[in-house]
Amino acid sequence: xxxxxxxxxxxxxxxxxxxxxxxxxxxxxxxxxxxxxxxxxxxxxxxxxxxxxxxxxxxxxxxxxxxxxxxxxxxxxxxxxxxxxxxxxxxxxxxxxxxxxxxxxxxxxxxxx
Amino acid sequence: xxxxxxxxxxxxxxxxxxxxxxxxxxxxxxxxxxxxxxxxxxxxxxxxxxxxxxxxxxxxxxxxxxxxxxxxxxxxxxxxxxxxxxxxxxxxxxxxxxxxxxxxxxxxxxxxxx
Numbered sequence: 001x002x003x004x005x006x007x008x009x010x011x012x013x014x015x016x017x018x019x020x021x022x023x024x025x026x027x028x029x030x031x032x033x034x035x036x037x038x039x040x041x042x043x044x045x046x047x048x049x050x051x052x053x054x055x056x057x058x059x060x061x062x063x064x065x066x067x068x069x070x071x072x073x074x075x076x077x078x079x080x081x082x083x084x085x086x087x088x089x090x091x092x093x094x095x096x097x098x099x100x101x102x103x104x105x106x107x108x109x110x111x112x113x
Numbered sequence: 114x115x116x117x118x119x120x121x122x123x124x125x126x127x128x129x130x131x132x133x134x135x136x137x138x139x140x141x142x143x144x145x146x147x148x149x150x151x152x153x154x155x156x157x158x159x160x161x162x163x164x165x166x167x168x169x170x171x172x173x174x175x176x177x178x179x180x181x182x183x184x185x186x187x188x189x190x191x192x193x194x195x196x197x198x199x200x201x202x203x204x205x206x207x208x209x210x211x212x213x214x215x216x217x218x219x220x221x222x223x224x225x226x227x
Contacts (some may be wrong), residue, residue: 004155032214043117043204043218044156087155091214099170101146101206101216103155 003027006088006104014112017078021107023071023088030090030102033064036074038106040086047073047086078111084094115139117219119205125225126195134190136205145188147180147205150215159191169214195226202206 004039006023013019025033033050048055051064059073071088088104118137120196126132138145144163148156149172158172164185177195182188192199202223204215 021220034214043220045218046215049214082147089214098162100158101214102158105153105155 001026001082002105003102004088004090004104006086007107009017010106010108010110012110012112013078015078015080017111018074019078019109020075021073021086021088021109023073023104025069025088025090027090027092027102028069030069030092032063032091033071034089034091034101035062035071036087036089036103038087040084044087044103049056075109078109080111080113083109083111117205117207117217119203119219119222121222122220123225125221125227127227128195128197130195131191131193132195132224134192134203134205134224136188136190136207136219138186138188138205138207139217140186142207142209142217144208144210144216145182146206146208147188147190148206149174150202150204150221152201159190159203192224197225197226199224200224 004025030038035047036044038044038048052064054063059076063072083105085108087106120135146161147159150156160170160180162182177193179191202221204221206218208216
């Protein structure tokens with residue numbers, strides 16, 4: 001079982017739709033949580049951090065449930081430019097004390113005109 | 114530019130050849146990470162450096178993989194006697210400190226082993 005698991009996707013939605021992605025993680029010692037976005041053949045870029053209290057950044061809302069070890073991302077009023085792969089990321093302290101990122105396999109989103 | 118720079122952008126090698134991939138992190142970033150990303154998968158951790166010290170190499174798949182960062186800035190990932198399963202995108206990331214989960218990634222090197 002992978003340490004971070006995501007909806008397999010792909011998600012194909014019309015412009016303006018609301019779409020939700022889910023992610024679960026297995027390491028209860030995980031400390032920080034993020035969503036990264038990766039466009040085709042490009043590098044991953046940080047989209048937003050995820051907190052237990054929930055956080056919102058414009059049309060994007062992220063939520064963490066530590067008890068269930070579950071992370072979500074909600075995108076409202078989706079735009080064509082939201083088309084990308086969304087990577088769920090958790091961090092833990094590695095043997096050298098750095099925050100090691102563990103990525104899910106990603107969920108591909110295509111927003112259709 | 115001010116971002117993480119990787120070279121070459123693409124590398125094709127024959128099975129058995131050695132390859133070297135370069136990463137130039139953001140100036141002043143203490144931590145440098147290498148990841149391997151197979152097609153359709155998320156990046157997987159290979160190794161990381163704090164300045165010139167390689168503190169974790171637990172993700173390196175075999176002893177054919179070697180990374181160095183001798184002066185605490187530029188890093189090189191070397192793969193010896195390449196195999197077809199080494200074909201992947203190799204991503205380098207840097208961060209200002211050890212304790213941030215926010216890493217800045219380079220565009221990656223797309224390695225194809227024939």
